[in-house]
Amino acid sequence: MVAFPNAKINLGLYITEKRSDGYHNLESVFVPVGWSDVLEILPASETSFRSTGLPIPGETSTNLCLRAYEQLRKDFDLPPVRIHLHKVVPIGAGLGGGSSDAAFTLKVLNTLFDLKLSTEALEAYARPLGSDCAFFIRNEAKFCVGKGDEFSEIMLNLAGKSILLVYPDLHSSTAEAYAGIRPRPAQAQWTQVLQQPLHTWQASITNDFEQSLFPKYPQLAQIKRQLYEAGAAYASMSGSGSTVYGIFEGEVPEALFPQLTTWQGKL
Ligand SMILES: C[C@](O)(CO)[C@H](O)COP(=O)(O)OP(=O)(O)OC[C@H]1O[C@@H](n2ccc(N)nc2=O)[C@H](O)[C@@H]1O
Numbered sequence: 001m002v003a004f005p006n007a008k009i010n011l012g013l014y015i016t017e018k019r020s021d022g023y024h025n026l027e028s029v030f031v032p033v034g035w036s037d038v039l040e041i042l043p044a045s046e047t048s049f050r051s052t053g054l055p056i057p058g059e060t061s062t063n064l065c066l067r068a069y070e071q072l073r074k075d076f077d078l079p080p081v082r083i084h085l086h087k088v089v090p091i092g093a094g095l096g097g098g099s100s101d102a103a104f105t106l107k108v109l110n111t112l113f114d115l116k117l118s119t120e121a122l123e124a125y126a127r128p129l130g131s132d133c134a135f136f137i138r139n140e141a142k143f144c145v146g147k148g149d150e151f152s153e154i155m156l157n158l159a160g161k162s163i164l165l166v167y168p169d170l171h172s173s174t175a176e177a178y179a180g181i182r183p184r185p186a187q188a189q190w191t192q193v194l195q196q197p198l199h200t201w202q203a204s205i206t207n208d209f210e211q212s213l214f215p216k217y218p219q220l221a222q223i224k225r226q227l228y229e230a231g232a233a234y235a236s237m238s239g240s241g242s243t244v245y246g247i248f249e250g251e252v253p254e255a256l257f258p259q260l261t262t263w264q265g266k267l
């Protein structure tokens with residue numbers, strides 16, 4: 001069975017509190033985007049994992065796809081599987097790529113072996129695999145709080161708008177990015193803001209990680225500026241970086257950022 005684990009972006013991101021477990025509480029709107037890996041899982045005589053495409057740092061045995069398989073195997077007598085991941089979404093880019101691979105592995109195994117797990121049960125298996133992981137079970141735009149793994153409905157209408165994601169080939173560690181932040185209460189009136197025209201959002205929502213990363217990596221602020229100059233109605237860094245995106249009311253202008261890795265599509 002083949003699936004296409006996609007990326008996410010964050011619309012606004014506030015780090016509101018340091019928790020006693022070392023994590024941080026946040027407030028953000030998570031939105032799925034179409035930039036995707038390719039994941040194939042087949043029953044096999046023994047369990048194996050291989051990846052092609054972008055190189056994934058770390059041991060194969062720690063890959064999130066295998067960890068997701070092991071998570072389910074604690075409770076189900078799963079047959080061995082052959083997993084092939086073709087990695088396309090940049091790693092450590094604020095796009096949740098690894099978390100998406102893990103969530104889609106759970107969903108594929110649920111279908112392939114008819115485990116009959118509900119959406120809520122799949123989310124519970126996803127949570128220990130990464131803070132972003134549970135989001136990709138439903139994979140729908142949501143308002144997120146807690147570690148980024150508690151969701152509620154949000155009214156959001158971005159259908160038909162275009163997005164350009166720009167990855168400046170700069171790896172930013174999520175843990176380091178969180179360590180550079182001083183938590184503060186969220187500044188956004190979410191429900192009001194998201195009903196306003198897109199071009200007004202820049203005055204009303206921000207990503208707290210920009211404050212700590214932009215001074216360190218001026219290239220990120222420059223990409224955001226260039227996106228606005230190119231006509232983006234809203235531009236921001238996603239997650240803990242380093243991907244910066246621009247949302248356009250019409251088509252994305254041609255030939256932007258020819259030297260960098262980019263992806264464009266519709267929301
Ligand atoms: C920045 C975001 O992408 C926003 O959606 C996520 O919060 C990142 O989630 P993730 O990559 O799935 O992160 P995890 O693998 O769970 O955590 C990596 C590290 O980031 C820090 N971390 C992560 C999430 C969170 N809410 N608070 C944290 O402080 C912790 O030091 C943790 O050890």
Ligand SMILES: Nc1ncnc2c1ncn2[C@@H]1O[C@H](COP(=O)(O)OP(=O)(O)OP(=O)(O)O)[C@@H](O)[C@H]1O
Binds near residue numbers: 095
């Ligand atoms: N399937 C996978 N894809 C990407 N990274 C993986 C995967 N499995 C394990 N990893 C490990 O996770 C690390 C990347 O995690 P990280 O959370 O920084 O990135 P991400 O999930 O791609 O995106 P984000 O920056 O949004 O969290 C890599 O260094 C790699 O060792």
